[in-house]
Each structure stands twice: as C-alpha cells, then as structure tokens.
Amino acid sequence: MTGTAKPPRRTQGQRSSAMRARLLDATIDCLVDYGYAGTTTPRVAERAGVTRGAQLHHFGAKHDLVVAAINHLAQRRVTAALSEVTQVRAGADPVGAALEFLWDLHQGPLFVATVELWVAGRTDPALAAAMAEVEPLVNNAVLRAVTELIPEDPRRKRVRDFVYTAMDALRGILLADFVAPDPDRARRRWARAATALRASATTAVGSSGR
Numbered sequence: 001m002t003g004t005a006k007p008p009r010r011t012q013g014q015r016s017s018a019m020r021a022r023l024l025d026a027t028i029d030c031l032v033d034y035g036y037a038g039t040t041t042p043r044v045a046e047r048a049g050v051t052r053g054a055q056l057h058h059f060g061a062k063h064d065l066v067v068a069a070i071n072h073l074a075q076r077r078v079t080a081a082l083s084e085v086t087q088v089r090a091g092a093d094p095v096g097a098a099l100e101f102l103w104d105l106h107q108g109p110l111f112v113a114t115v116e117l118w119v120a121g122r123t124d125p126a127l128a129a130a131m132a133e134v135e136p137l138v139n140n141a142v143l144r145a146v147t148e149l150i151p152e153d154p155r156r157k158r159v160r161d162f163v164y165t166a167m168d169a170l171r172g173i174l175l176a177d178f179v180a181p182d183p184d185r186a187r188r189r190w191a192r193a194a195t196a197l198r199a200s201a202t203t204a205v206g207s208s209g210r
Contacts, residue, residue: 023044024068024069030043073110090149143160166194
C-alpha cells in the first residue's frame with residue numbers, strides 16, 4: 001500500500017521567517033488602507049491573522065515593524081520591476097514601451113505604501129534613514145529594467161538622467177492625484193509629460209556619445 005508522502009516539516013527558522021513575512025505584508029496592506037498614522041500594531045496583527053503575542057514576539061513596537069517593512073517593501077518593489085519588464089514588448093517604439101512600463105510600475109499598492117513612508121520619513125529621521133538606504137537599490141532595479149527595453153549602458157549619465165527625470169515627473173503627477181483623485185486626468189498629464197520626455201530621449205538614449 002502506498003500513500004502520499006507528507007511534506008517535510010518546516011524548521012523553526014522557516015516558521016519564524018514565514019511569520020515575519022506575514023506581518024510585514026500585513027504592514028504594507030495597512031499602510032495602503034489606513035495610512036502611516038492609522039497603521040497600528042493591533043491592526044497589523046489582525047490583518048496578518050496572528051495573535052498580538054506573536055506579533056510582539058517578532059516586533060516589539062510599531063517603529064521596529066515599520067523599519068523592517070521598509071526593507072520588505074523595497075524587495076517587493078525590486079521584484080515587481082524585474083518581473084513586470086519581462087511582460088513588455090518594446091517593438092518599434094522602445095522609448096514609448098519604457099515610459100509605459102514606468103507608468104504601470106507606479107500603479108497599485110506598492111507605490112501607495114511607499115508614498116506613505118516617504119511622507120512619514122519627513123518628520124522621522126530613523127524612517128528617513130531607512131528609506132534613504134533602500135531607495136537606490138529600487139531605483140537601480142528600475143534602471144536595469146528600463147535598459148532591457150532601451151539597450152543602453154545604465155552607467156551612462158544621460159540614460160540615468162532620462163529615467164530619473166521620467167520617474168520624478170510621474171511621481172509628481174501621481175502625488176497630485178492623491179489630493180483629488182481622477183485617474184483619467186492623471187493619465188492625460190502623464191501623456192503630456194511623456195511627449196516632452198520623448199524629445200529628451202533622442203539625446204539621452206541616442207547613438208551619439210558611444
């Protein structure tokens with residue numbers, strides 16, 4: 001008689017890592033739904049489906065939880081950038097594909113949670129320091145993703161300037177949209193900005209300077 005083999009039991013370390021990931025994912029969800037001020041440790045424990053005791057065992061205070069969530073969020077943002085770019089086909093318009101990729105990348109809960117932490121970091125030096133440490137990692141992942149569509153050396157200053165300027169413009173548009181949400185208006189503003197960015201792309205990602 002044969003039976004289905006039972007999966008191997010997880011080690012204590014694996015169970016602890018999984019619990020931390022649940023709490024950190026729940027923290028990101030709470031940042032999106034309640035904002036930074038409304039993200040409390042009881043809410044995070046409830047969202048994660050764990051007891052307060054389990055939450056306190058891993059993160060004794062909200063500050064500890066949020067700082068850990070900053071790193072967790074950064075990892076998710078890097079993964080999203082490198083994953084989403086594989087779904088894009090540049091075709092005959094690689095600059096347009098790159099700009100569309102940046103738009104798509106900045107939609108959804110990961111960007112909202114990031115904005116909540118940027119704003120909170122304005123008056124919290126520890127949060128600001130944690131965000132400052134991970135942002136270059138995320139931005140470099142986005143840059144690498146864009147250069148999959150526009151085959152240029154990402155170390156070239158003009159290429160980096162093009163990508164960062166595009167992100168600055170896009171983030172400003174989306175931040176303004178938080179105040180009076182109108183997705184169609186935000187999309188129109190991005191289309192207008194993208195037109196100007198296309199003009200600069202000729203210099204930034206053209207063949208000159210190679």
